[in-house]
Amino acid sequence: MAKTATQFVCQECGSVYAKWAGKCDACGKWNTIVEEAVVAEAPKSVSGKSGRKIDFCDLKGVSEKAFRLKSNIQELDRVCGGGLVEGSCILVGGDPGIGKSTLLLQAVAKLSAGVNKKGTPTRCVYISGEESIEQIRLRAARLGLSQAEVELASTMNVRDILTTLDINDSPDVVVIDSIQTMFVDTLDSSPGTVGQVRAAGHELIRLAKRKGFILFLVGHVTKEGTLAGPRVLEHMVDTVLYFEGDRGHHFRILRAVKNRFGATDEIGVFEMTEQGLEEVSNPSALFLAERRGNISGSCVFAGIEGSRPVLVEIQALVAPSSASSPRRAVVGWDSGRLNMILAVLEARCGIQLNNKDIYLNVAGGLRITEPAADLSVATAVISSLMQKPVPADMVVFGEVGLSGEVRATPQMDLRLKEASKLGFEKALMPTQHNQKKKITSSIQRQELGHLKTLVDFFVK
Secondary structure, three states: OOEEEEEEEEOOOOOEEOOOOOEOOOOOOEOOEEEEEEEEOOOOOOOOOOOOOOOOOOOOOOOOOOOEEOOOOHHHHHHOOOOEEOOOEEEEEEOOOOOHHHHHHHHHHHHHOOEOOOOOEOOEEEEEOOOOHHHHHHHHHHHOOOOOOEEEEEOOEHHHHHHHHOOOOOOOEEEEEOHHHOEOOOOOOOOOOHHHHHHHHHHHHHHHHHHOOEEEEEEOEOOOOOEOOOOHHHHHOOEEEEEEOOOOOOEEEEEEEEEOOOOOOOEEEEEEEOOEEEEOOOHHHHHOOOOOOOOOOEEEEEEEEOOEEEEEEEEEEEEEOOOOOOOEEEEOOOHHHHHHHHHHHHHHHOOOOOOEEEEEEEOOOOOOOOHHHHHHHHHHHHHHHHOOOOOOOEEEOOEEOOOOEEEOOOOHHHHHHHHHHOOOOEEEEEOOOOOOOOOOOOOEEEEEOEHHHHHHHHHO
């Protein structure tokens, strides 16, 4: 007979302990260990039972091409790999108030106006555990979506949701807002705990796979910016999307960090307006709209986000410091990467920066993780230090090594074509060692092999 037992589970990383502790040894967080009730069952041996034989197949077989449902929001379709695959589970995370619910409400409203694989109108269901029906209707009215054929419900009980959706005529698209508010009544823990999120996610995903509908799960994030709950939830879903952006800016970036049906690190760019989120078809022009040329410390970086080239302005300010430990402030880039670039400039190029305050900013609210931004950052810092502006019609990209060498980056031709399309005429870039990949862009190129050449560029 099953007996009730208790265990102590960390709500940040999911580690299990036999007794309560103030600090989790696995993730280092304090006051995150909560007691949860579990049902302990006697282990059953399967060695004496015969299972069903598994049939194997080879890789040369022909499978039916997956049908993709278009949301008519091109930026969302791009991030998802060209559309929404039936039976897929998509986890959308982001800071509070960033626009997750707004985006998904707009998406289901667009989807409900189209047809599904059978040629019938797409049935969309929006289930909220955070808001009432009246609150959702108010948002829909503000966005001009009141006439959309979207079915609404407000509940937190997973059993009720499964009973409602497990029918022959199941919906085509289901939105759960959010997974942290859902609870499974067979568990004694409260909603949002690791056990509840894991169990609720497992039941909903299993039903979506069996019935073949598209499942959107909205996820909360921690103060560190990672999705709250167990990491197993990110492993269970097919796609993980992060909604990024500074609430002080009107730009929003939808980034795919995991996608079984498309490329990862693909981004979609939106602009938050009074009528909701609007697509940005040319993000490079938008990020550079307020750029002013002939200012020291400003540099245009030609980057690649997924399969899309993006031009963005990198700003640096170098100022004298009287403190024993100069300040290093970074927005939109890795602070550790900045410290590495500064150390290389001091050790390999003889530029003294240990008595300077340095501020670095990626304009527009975009966060850059690509190593190809190293040369752009070094250029902006040297430009600010020497009070000499970078030519307004020049783009810069390249990776910097610890010995000061400038290394080649992938898809250089694609970066140059995007820069040429926006009117840039010059490029500061790494030396092209691979002659097989010819650069077809007619933009004027100045190739660098070492950061000392970059310093000479500003000295002359």
